[in-house]
Amino acid sequence: MNEASVRRDIQRDIQPARRGALAQSWQRLVAMFVKEFIQLRRDRPTLGMIVGIPLIQLLLFGYAINTDPKHLPTAVLVSDDSPLARALVGALRATDYFHVKYVVQGEQRADQLIRSNEVQFVIQIPPDFSRRLVRGERPSLLIVADATDPTATAGAIAAASGAVIQALDRELTGALATLAQNSPPFDLQVHRRYNPAGEARRNIVPGLIGTILTMTMLIYTALSVTREIERGTMEALLAMPVKPVEIMLGKITPYVVVGGVQMATILIVATFLFRVPIVGSLFVLVPLTLLFIVANLSMGYTLSTVAANQLQAIQMTFFFFLPSMLLSGFLFPFYGMPVWAQYLGEGLPLTHYLRIVRSVMLKGSGYGDLAADAGALALFTLVAMSVAVMRFRQTLD
Amino acid sequence: MSDLVRPATDIAIDVSGLTKIFAGKKVVDNLSLRVKRGHIQGFLGPNGSGKTTTIRMLCGLLTPDAGEGRCLGLDIRTQQEEIKRHVGYMTQGFSLYRDLTIRENLEFVARIYGLVAPEDAAQAALERLGLTARADQLAGELSGGWKQRLALGACILPAPSLLLLDEPTAGVDPKARRDFWDEIHHLANEGLTVLVSTHYMDEAERCHEIAYILDGKLLVSGTIEDTIRNARLTTYVVKGEGLDALAAELNRAPGVDMVAPFGAALHVGGRDRQAMEAVAARYADRAHRWMQDEPTLEDVFIELMTRNHRSGQ
Ligand SMILES: Nc1ncnc2c1ncn2[C@@H]1O[C@H](COP(=O)(O)OP(=O)(O)OP(=O)(O)O)[C@@H](O)[C@H]1O
Ligand SMILES: [Mg+2]
Numbered sequence: 001m002n003e004a005s006v007r008r009d010i011q012r013d014i015q016p017a018r019r020g021a022l023a024q025s026w027q028r029l030v031a032m033f034v035k036e037f038i039q040l041r042r043d044r045p046t047l048g049m050i051v052g053i054p055l056i057q058l059l060l061f062g063y064a065i066n067t068d069p070k071h072l073p074t075a076v077l078v079s080d081d082s083p084l085a086r087a088l089v090g091a092l093r094a095t096d097y098f099h100v101k102y103v104v105q106g107e108q109r110a111d112q113l114i115r116s117n118e119v120q121f122v123i124q125i126p127p128d129f130s131r132r133l134v135r136g137e138r139p140s141l142l143i144v145a146d147a148t149d150p151t152a153t154a155g156a157i158a159a160a161s162g163a164v165i166q167a168l169d170r171e172l173t174g175a176l177a178t179l180a181q182n183s184p185p186f187d188l189q190v191h192r193r194y195n196p197a198g199e200a201r202r203n204i205v206p207g208l209i210g211t212i213l214t215m216t217m218l219i220y221t222a223l224s225v226t227r228e229i230e231r232g233t234m235e236a237l238l239a240m241p242v243k244p245v246e247i248m249l250g251k252i253t254p255y256v257v258v259g260g261v262q263m264a265t266i267l268i269v270a271t272f273l274f275r276v277p278i279v280g281s282l283f284v285l286v287p288l289t290l291l292f293i294v295a296n297l298s299m300g301y302t303l304s305t306v307a308a309n310q311l312q313a314i315q316m317t318f319f320f321f322l323p324s325m326l327l328s329g330f331l332f333p334f335y336g337m338p339v340w341a342q343y344l345g346e347g348l349p350l351t352h353y354l355r356i357v358r359s360v361m362l363k364g365s366g367y368g369d370l371a372a373d374a375g376a377l378a379l380f381t382l383v384a385m386s387v388a389v390m391r392f393r394q395t396l397d
Numbered sequence: 398m399s400d401l402v403r404p405a406t407d408i409a410i411d412v413s414g415l416t417k418i419f420a421g422k423k424v425v426d427n428l429s430l431r432v433k434r435g436h437i438q439g440f441l442g443p444n445g446s447g448k449t450t451t452i453r454m455l456c457g458l459l460t461p462d463a464g465e466g467r468c469l470g471l472d473i474r475t476q477q478e479e480i481k482r483h484v485g486y487m488t489q490g491f492s493l494y495r496d497l498t499i500r501e502n503l504e505f506v507a508r509i510y511g512l513v514a515p516e517d518a519a520q521a522a523l524e525r526l527g528l529t530a531r532a533d534q535l536a537g538e539l540s541g542g543w544k545q546r547l548a549l550g551a552c553i554l555p556a557p558s559l560l561l562l563d564e565p566t567a568g569v570d571p572k573a574r575r576d577f578w579d580e581i582h583h584l585a586n587e588g589l590t591v592l593v594s595t596h597y598m599d600e601a602e603r604c605h606e607i608a609y610i611l612d613g614k615l616l617v618s619g620t621i622e623d624t625i626r627n628a629r630l631t632t633y634v635v636k637g638e639g640l641d642a643l644a645a646e647l648n649r650a651p652g653v654d655m656v657a658p659f660g661a662a663l664h665v666g667g668r669d670r671q672a673m674e675a676v677a678a679r680y681a682d683r684a685h686r687w688m689q690d691e692p693t694l695e696d697v698f699i700e701l702m703t704r705n706h707r708s709g710q
Contacts, residue, residue, distance in 0.1 A: 015556055016512050019512075024511030027511055028508065028511065031515075034501075034508070035501070038496075038497055042535075232491070234492075235458065236493065238458055239486040241481040241482045241510065395458055395459055396453060397460055
């Protein structure tokens with residue numbers, strides 16, 4: 001008697017109808033997905049945090065970066081008391097960026113004001129400014145900015161040159177009008193003190209999309225396997241004919257939806273509250289963001305298969321999150337880091353996503369420009385998932 | 398064993414030499430067991446004796462360190478995937494999802510087993526279990542008895558050929574236990590094989606065969622009659638005053654192998670018939686009435702435990 005017929009004999013005759021092998025695998029995945037989704041839906045606090053966490057983080061950061069602070073304390077160092085100079089000061093005031101608190105004479109007094117944080121700007125109108133301007137000698141107009149916080153001063157500096165040109169347009173009339181035509185008739189010099197690099201403000205909101213998603217996505221899946229073990233449901237799950245891949249995909253997919261909701265929240269706030277434009281196409285940004293979300297979910301799930309309990313899983317996510325913040329180019333310019341740090345950074349999904357999101361939002365890049373970074377994200381996902389499936393313990397040994 | 402000649406088609410569980418070592422300790426030690434198709438096999442033994450570990454090896458959740466065997470004709474070492482399709486395992490603790498409703502849990506199981514119409518299968522199970530009214534209640538909010546019903550329902554939903562039940566009636570009231578056992582017998586009549594661990598003697602007595610495990614070793618297996626007969630115990634039921642003091646004294650008496658209080662009486666037994674009769678004659682007085690009686694299953698197990706305890710020292 002062969003083995004198969006023995007088996008059929010021992011097994012019961014009444015068997016419920018089952019699907020084909022592939023359909024069964026798909027259905028097991030659906031089973032996991034539905035189950036995870038219901039559990040998520042019942043978990044009110046977590047549900048609230050899906051929108052709450054990105055919103056709060058973005059708003060908190062949003063005020064820290066307050067994209068365009070106005071009425072910044074300013075001192076004017078006037079060495080040339082001409083009508084033209086007075087008109088310039090008036091024009092700068094009119095921008096709303098500069099709140100002229102002091103009009104001083106000596107350079108030392110001006111220095112002292114900026115050192116003691118009394119003012120953030122000193123606008124220097126040199127002696128003979130108007131006379132040299134009229135002669136067409138392009139005199140320099142100097143703005144000294146306290147650039148310890150570059151984001152705070154960038155807007156004001158940008159507004160200054162426009163305001164000055166407009167003021168001169170108005171003042172230089174009649175015979176002097178020709179001067180105004182060769183733009184600009186003076187040389188605006190900006191000295192960013194304390195931080196000559198001065199990072200672009202718009203880097204930050206796109207960067208935030210990446211860091212917020214990293215943090216939330218990692219945590220969601222990092223808890224998923226350890227939770228089953230701690231609640232005692234893993235034993236029953238393992239005794240059922242479900243494969244590690246199916247468990248993994250079933251657990252990750254609901255959170256792709258969650259990630260999508262978070263992405264939408266962040267993009268809406270970024271666009272309407274912080275007025276960060278999206279230069280590129282949403283058809284590029286959204287799919288690549290979803291890829292980034294999947295990469296992080298896979299990473300979290302992998303940690304979950306390594307951790308022994310939920311506390312360990314949370315600690316591991318922080319272990320991964322910290323270098324992501326530090327080495328991805330979010331906090332520090334990527335190419336300013338030592339080479340070894342750059343190599344580490346290349347291994348982090350956030351590094352590649354920052355390049356993607358900044359390029360798409362600010363430069364309007366397309367798939368062609370971003371193939372390398374998108375490929376890196378896909379590779380990362382694949383490796384993380386493979387490790388997770390291999391690490392997943394199918395027995396209780 | 399002489400019954401090796403029996404056709405293998407009759408045997409649902411056939412394992413030999415199963416051994417599992419945790420931290421250098423043999424938690425299951427060279428265990429061999431055969432369970433016939435359609436039989437209810439009781440699995441008894443004190444706490445920590447290795448019942449759960451054995452059951453986990455049978456359904457592929459633990460890999461044996463030694464030994465081999467088959468469940469439903471499938472190799473427990475290499476065909477775990479296939480075993481999982483045809484074996485229903487009810488864990489010792491409640492292990493369904495507490496934050497899912499009864500219906501959602503059943504649908505989950507139906508999908509995992511690839512049934513064609515999972516919603517219908519879940520509905521049918523609800524009706525069969527009499528859980529329709531509670532279908533939308535969260536599983537975690539159910540009382541112990543209903544949890545157990547649900548767990549059994551989830552186990553039998555995919556129509557397994559073998560049920561492994563690990564202390565399914567712990568903490569369940571007598572009425573619910575009775576209903577549960579009626580259901581088990583009903584399933585066995587349909588051809589389902591059941592291995593059930595328990596600490597209750599009345600449940601053991603409802604099994605076709607029982608196995609008793611102690612410190613990982615299988616000490617006894619067979620029918621209840623065989624088990625009692627093979628123990629060759631001579632037992633007395635003692636009634637009267639001051640039984641506690643008497644028990645302490647009898648424990649040291651030669652020829653007495655087990656002493657156990659049962660309600661207002663004392664069960665005293667020994668394997669040496671003559672020695673035991675002598676003890677009875679010596680201790681029978683006006684304060685105590687000694688009556689010889691058939692040994693119960695529990696007497697046999699207590700004697701086994703006492704003997705192993707003594708020899709271990
Ligand atoms: N994963 C494990 N790691 C280490 N030791 C274990 C493990 N699982 C069980 N043990 C030990 O193995 C022994 C047998 O445990 P098991 O759970 O099989 O006993 P049991 O007969 O089911 O007991 P109970 O009646 O209390 O459920 C116990 O001493 C237990 O501490
Ligand atoms: Mg147990």
